[in-house]
Amino acid sequence: MKGSKIYLFSIVLVAVLGGLLFGYDTAVISGAEKGLQAFFLGAEDFNYTDIIHGITSSSALLGCIIGSALSGFIASRRGRKPTLIFAGVLFLLSALGSYYPEFFFFTYGHPSLELLVAFNFYRIIGGVGVGLASAICPMYIAEVAPSNLRGTLVSWNQFAIIFGQLVVYFVNFMILGEHTNPIIENIGETIYRVHPSSDPWTITTGWRYMFGSEAFVAALFTILVFFVPESPRYLAIKGFDSKALKTLTRINGMEKAKSILADIKATVNVKSERLFSFGILVIFVGVMLSVFQQAVGINAVLYYAPRIFESMGMGDPMVQTVMMGVVNIAFTLVAVFTVERLGRKPLLIWGSFGMAAGAFGVAVSNIIELPAIVPVMSIMVYSASFMFSWGPICWVLIAEIFPNTIRSGAVAIAVAFQWIFNFIVSSTFVPMYNMSFGSMGTGFGHMFVYALYGLICVLAAWFVYKLVPETKGKTLEDMTSFWRKKSSK
Numbered sequence: 001m002k003g004s005k006i007y008l009f010s011i012v013l014v015a016v017l018g019g020l021l022f023g024y025d026t027a028v029i030s031g032a033e034k035g036l037q038a039f040f041l042g043a044e045d046f047n048y049t050d051i052i053h054g055i056t057s058s059s060a061l062l063g064c065i066i067g068s069a070l071s072g073f074i075a076s077r078r079g080r081k082p083t084l085i086f087a088g089v090l091f092l093l094s095a096l097g098s099y100y101p102e103f104f105f106f107t108y109g110h111p112s113l114e115l116l117v118a119f120n121f122y123r124i125i126g127g128v129g130v131g132l133a134s135a136i137c138p139m140y141i142a143e144v145a146p147s148n149l150r151g152t153l154v155s156w157n158q159f160a161i162i163f164g165q166l167v168v169y170f171v172n173f174m175i176l177g178e179h180t181n182p183i184i185e186n187i188g189e190t191i192y193r194v195h196p197s198s199d200p201w202t203i204t205t206g207w208r209y210m211f212g213s214e215a216f217v218a219a220l221f222t223i224l225v226f227f228v229p230e231s232p233r234y235l236a237i238k239g240f241d242s243k244a245l246k247t248l249t250r251i252n253g254m255e256k257a258k259s260i261l262a263d264i265k266a267t268v269n270v271k272s273e274r275l276f277s278f279g280i281l282v283i284f285v286g287v288m289l290s291v292f293q294q295a296v297g298i299n300a301v302l303y304y305a306p307r308i309f310e311s312m313g314m315g316d317p318m319v320q321t322v323m324m325g326v327v328n329i330a331f332t333l334v335a336v337f338t339v340e341r342l343g344r345k346p347l348l349i350w351g352s353f354g355m356a357a358g359a360f361g362v363a364v365s366n367i368i369e370l371p372a373i374v375p376v377m378s379i380m381v382y383s384a385s386f387m388f389s390w391g392p393i394c395w396v397l398i399a400e401i402f403p404n405t406i407r408s409g410a411v412a413i414a415v416a417f418q419w420i421f422n423f424i425v426s427s428t429f430v431p432m433y434n435m436s437f438g439s440m441g442t443g444f445g446h447m448f449v450y451a452l453y454g455l456i457c458v459l460a461a462w463f464v465y466k467l468v469p470e471t472k473g474k475t476l477e478d479m480t481s482f483w484r485k486k487s488s489k
Contacts, residue, residue, distance in 0.1 A: 003253040008144065011228045012153050015140050017221045018084055018133040019157040021091050023164025024214055025060065025130050026299070031172025033057050035207035038182035038194045042203075043111040047191065052116075054430045059120040060094075061423035063127020064134065068419050071135035072412025080140045080231045087132035088222030092215055094126025099212030109204055126214075127419075135415040139407065142399035143231040146252060147475045151339040151396050158392030159332045166325035168213075173322055175209045176202065233404060233476070236264045263477040264404065275409050278480075279487030285467055286398055286410055290418035292460040293394040296355055297453035298386045299422050300429035327380050331387035343472040344393050345464055351389020352461035358382025359454035366447035390460070400471045403480035 029036075036056070040048040067087070075083045101119040102108045138154050145153045182198035194203065232251075235244035241261065248257035276283065335347060361378030364370075402410040432449045471479065 003249070003251050003256065008146075008149075008153075008251045011144060012141050012156065014221075014224045014228050015084070015137045016156050016160040017217070017224065018087065018137040019160035020164035020167070021088075021214070021217055021221055022130050022133050022137070023161035024168045024217060025091065025094070025126050025164075027165035028168045028172070028210055028214060029057050029060070031169065031176065032207035032210040034181040034184065035202040035210075037184060037192075038198060038203040039207065040111045040116055041184070041192055041194055043113065043116070046113045046116075048116075050192075050430055050434060054427045056116065056120060056123075057430075058423055058426040060123040060127035060130065061419055061426060063124035063129075064131035064419035065127075065416055065423065066124075067128035067131020067133075068135050068415035069131070069412055070128075071132050071415065072408040072410075074132070075136055075139070075234075075412075076408035080136050080143070080234055081225060081228060083132055083136050084140070084225045085222060087129040087136070088218055088225060090125050090129030090132070091218035092222060094122050094129065095212055095214035095218055097122030097125065099208045099215070131415070131419055134418070135411050138395045138399040139411055140231055142396075142476065143233040144229075144247070144251060146256075147473065148340070150400065150476075151344070151472065152336055154396040154399050155332075155336040155339050155392040158395055159329070159336055162325075162328045162332045162387060162391065164217075166322070166329055168210075169322045169325040171213050172210050173319075175206060175213070179206060232261075233264055236261060237404065241265070263475065266477070275406055275413075278403055278406065278483040281467075281486060282401060282403075282483045283410060283413065285469075286401060286414035287417045288463060289394050289397055289468065290414045291421050292456070292463060293390045294418055294421035294425055295453075295456045296352075296386065296390060296460060297359070297425055297429075297449070297456070298355075298383070298390070300425050300433075300449075300453075324380060324383055327384050328387045331384040332392060334388040335392040338388075339393065339396065340472065343470050344397055345468055345470050347389045347393050348464045348468070349389075349461045351385045351393075352457045352464065354385025354389070355382050356454045356457035356461075358385060359450045359457060363447045363451040363454060366444075366450075397468065397471060400474075400476065401469065401479055401483075403483055404476060405480075407476075 033053070037048065037053050040053075040056075067090075071083065074086070097103065098119060100108075101115055101122055102110075106112070106115050106118065138157050141154050141157055142150055179201050180199045182203050183195035185193050185195050187193050229247045230243070232244040232247040235241075235247070244264070245257055245261050248260050251257070252260060339347065358378045358381035361381065362375045365375035365378065398411055398414050429449065432452075433445050469482065474482070
């Protein structure tokens with residue numbers, strides 16, 4: 001019996017849809033955040049400050065931390081497939097709840113502190129789903145994919161994340177239509193108000209449609225996951241060899257499947273091992289890959305893209321945001337089609353330097369008066385460099401580098417750190433971006449934040465060069481042997 005690539009691609013496509021939901025959920029805030037801010041500025045029982053708005057815009061990330069931290073526990077005990085089904089249900093509940101946070105308990109359209117808490121609760125639920133999907137989707141793909149296709153197929157998960165962000169940029173743009181985002185005025189140090197000429201539709205309704213649009217994709221994903229098989233490596237670890245062999249055979253053919261199953265069984269004589277059984281270095285490398293992927297600041301750009309382009313004097317910031325999404329898609333494809341040829345490390349290193357150049361370009365533009373096209377192009381270079389490097393390759397490496405017997409727990413820890421730093425970066429971006437100093441005013445904050453991200457990009461390149469192993473062409477079982485030898489030295 002020969003293996004079927006059509007079967008492989010079909011089950012990977014379903015897992016990749018989880019990546020699309022991941023991107024959709026995290027980027028939907030970019031189009032909705034101004035309308036949401038204007039809505040809660042109308043509350044009479046509390047002052048909706050920059051800090052509160054930063055936390056509200058990033059609240060889903062708190063759920064991401066919880067979801068990713070729990071992913072290893074759930075996936076190792078219940079399996080990869082049930083975990084993905086659970087994630088899909090959470091996506092659906094979050095989309096509906098964010099669209100209508102007043103459900104049962106509050107008056108529709110009446111902003112209050114209690115309603116803000118309810119809204120953030122629904123966003124956190126969605127974040128738990130994102131956290132689960134972000135850890136399990138690439139893990140699942142890596143565990144079903146042949147070694148010669150693994151990097152490419154896991155990279156498609158990142159493509160789906162970026163495609164999901166582009167889709168939601170476009171959906172937000174279409175929902176906004178001829179309406180305009182509200183005008184927010186600063187009338188005091190931490191006091192804002194909505195300008196009377198602002199479009200009321202975007203304040204009362206527009207942001208709701210943006211959040212609610214995710215429900216359709218979430219429902220589709222949840223249904224389709226029921227039709228994919230459980231990960232064969234999970235089945236083998238749990239002792240279900242015949243089921244594992246059946247799935248491996250459909251993907252690889254009988255002869256290859258038997259060889260793969262034998263390799264898997266050779267690495268799982270003990271069904272579970274302590275997290276540090278292979279030394280601390282493998283955990284440190286996985287965690288730091290996650291930390292650097294977020295500390296370079298990319299999600300601050302993705303979440304607040306319209307606000308950033310507006311501050312640069314661009315006419316229609318939503319158009320620029322959609323254009324950035326197209327650039328992101330194009331450069332993610334660069335990684336998809338080169339990761340197996342060039343390897344993981346070269347893409348990460350060159351991407352780090354490209355991001356640094358783009359970030360420093362934006363920083364300099366806030367010191368020296370330059371045409372608006374210069375910082376805009378610098379943002380595009382920064383974003384594009386991330387998309388062919390740290391965006392997809394970090395997920396590939398996290399799915400690959402950990403030994404079979406600790407993969408669930410190690411991936412959970414690494415991805416939890418990713419979301420912790422995502423939250424730190426995203427929630428601090430607006431206050432740092434709006435910092436003022438002397439005659440530079442808020443230009444100081446604009447300069448400082450991008451100079452900081454640029455320095456972190458340079459440090460990330462050094463880290464990859466020194467500590468990250470190349471995994472191109474290696475099986476997951478090869479990495480088990482690699483780290484066991486490393487820990488015994």
